[in-house]
Each structure stands twice: as C-alpha cells, then as structure tokens.
Amino acid sequence: MNNFNQAVGVQANTDLGLKSFMLGTYRYMAMAMAVTGIVAYMFANYLEANPQVLRMLFGNIFMTLGAFAVIMIGFGTVGRKLATMSYGAMLTFLFAMAAFLGVLAAPSVLFTSPLVLAKIFFMTVAVFAGLSLFGYTTKFNLWSIAKFAIPAFIGIVFLGILGMAIPALQFTGPLEIGMLLVMLVLLAVIISWETQALKQIYYGSSNDAAMLEKLSVYGAASLLLSFYNLFQILLSLFGRE
Numbered sequence: 001m002n003n004f005n006q007a008v009g010v011q012a013n014t015d016l017g018l019k020s021f022m023l024g025t026y027r028y029m030a031m032a033m034a035v036t037g038i039v040a041y042m043f044a045n046y047l048e049a050n051p052q053v054l055r056m057l058f059g060n061i062f063m064t065l066g067a068f069a070v071i072m073i074g075f076g077t078v079g080r081k082l083a084t085m086s087y088g089a090m091l092t093f094l095f096a097m098a099a100f101l102g103v104l105a106a107p108s109v110l111f112t113s114p115l116v117l118a119k120i121f122f123m124t125v126a127v128f129a130g131l132s133l134f135g136y137t138t139k140f141n142l143w144s145i146a147k148f149a150i151p152a153f154i155g156i157v158f159l160g161i162l163g164m165a166i167p168a169l170q171f172t173g174p175l176e177i178g179m180l181l182v183m184l185v186l187l188a189v190i191i192s193w194e195t196q197a198l199k200q201i202y203y204g205s206s207n208d209a210a211m212l213e214k215l216s217v218y219g220a221a222s223l224l225l226s227f228y229n230l231f232q233i234l235l236s237l238f239g240r241e
Helices: 002-049 051-057 061-080 087-111 114-137 143-162 173-205 209-238
Strands: none
Touching: 002 051, 002 087, 002 173, 002 209, 061 087, 061 143, 061 209, 087 209, 114 173, 114 209, 143 173, 173 209
C-alpha cells in the first residue's frame, strides 16, 4: 500500500512538473511573439517611409538566402551548445530570433490590412493550439512521420527561394496553392511533434532544473518559428481581400 501511495505521489509530482514546464515554454513563446509583433509593426513603418530599403532587403534572393541561413545556423548552433550556454544567453537567442522574425514579417504588415492580419493571426492561434493539444495528448510516436516532414518542409522552402532566381522553379497558380497546402500538412506534423518532443525532453531532464529552463526557452524559440511559418502560410492561402 505504501509503495502504491509513493508511486501515485511521484506521478502527481511529475504531472505538475510537466505542466509547469509546458506553461513556462508557452509563456516564453508569448513574450517572444510580442517582440515579433512590435518589431514587425515598427519596421513596417520604417519601410513605408524608406521604400528603397524595402526593395533592397526583400525580393532579393541573396538577402532571402541569408535570412534562411541565419535561422538554420542559429538554431543548429544553439542546439549543439545548449548544455554550455547560460540562461541569459538562451534568452538573448530567443528574443533576437523573435526580433529577426519581426523584420521578416514587416512586409506582410505593410501590405496587408489590419483586419486581415487580425483574422489570420487568430486563425493561426486556433490551428496552432489544436495541433499542440494533439501533440501533447497523442500516444503515437510522431517522430516516425516528422523525420520526413522536417526535411521535406525545408526543401520546399529552399525551392521557393531558388524560384526567385530560376523562373522554372517558381510556384504559380494552382501549383502555388497545392504547394502551400502540402507545406501546411507538413507543418502540422512538425508542430504536433515539437509539442510531443517537449514532453519527452521534460521526462529526460526532470532532475536538472537549470537545463530544463534552458530547454524551455529553446523550445519556445522553435515553436515561435513554427508559428511564424504557419501564419505566413495561412496568410498566403486566406489573406486575400
């Protein structure tokens, strides 16, 4: 009987710890999302007043490839050095990435009406929440699918960038809609897996509070990037006025 009570107590503590870890991750994500929104709004106003900067930074394949590389290298480098990085360095990475995504989002803010932006934002929140809930509750090992979805998604993004220089690779008309839908499905798998992975990360590091805090921040950055991608895809699909 004592062993049973002890097991129940351990399970209850684990569940409370997991809940705290997940809520903390989403809090970090929400704070970073606010930074992204503020930077996007401010930079959109700057671009409106300086159209030459808009032409130089956006629609330029080299700048776009550079932005793609910054994101890939940033997440890869921080992921490898996570164990040795300080909590402060992790927060710096999170909010720097949030500000960078805000810069990338500025043209969407500039060329889309506030009403449409609000509609797509709340649509993104609803879809993201549903996918995260699925990833949190499902017993199916989502990595078995995500390990194919992640490189496929990155590959399509890369092809889209190359299409800026090679017209034959451009997604136009029905093909563009089809590719956006494929990207939406792939991203749905990725978001669900990311949430499931956060649970597994917690169980693997629950005895190291400092490491858990850094993992929570890194998880928030990863989720923020997925949210940004989801927003952009939904904006492309449903943002036409």
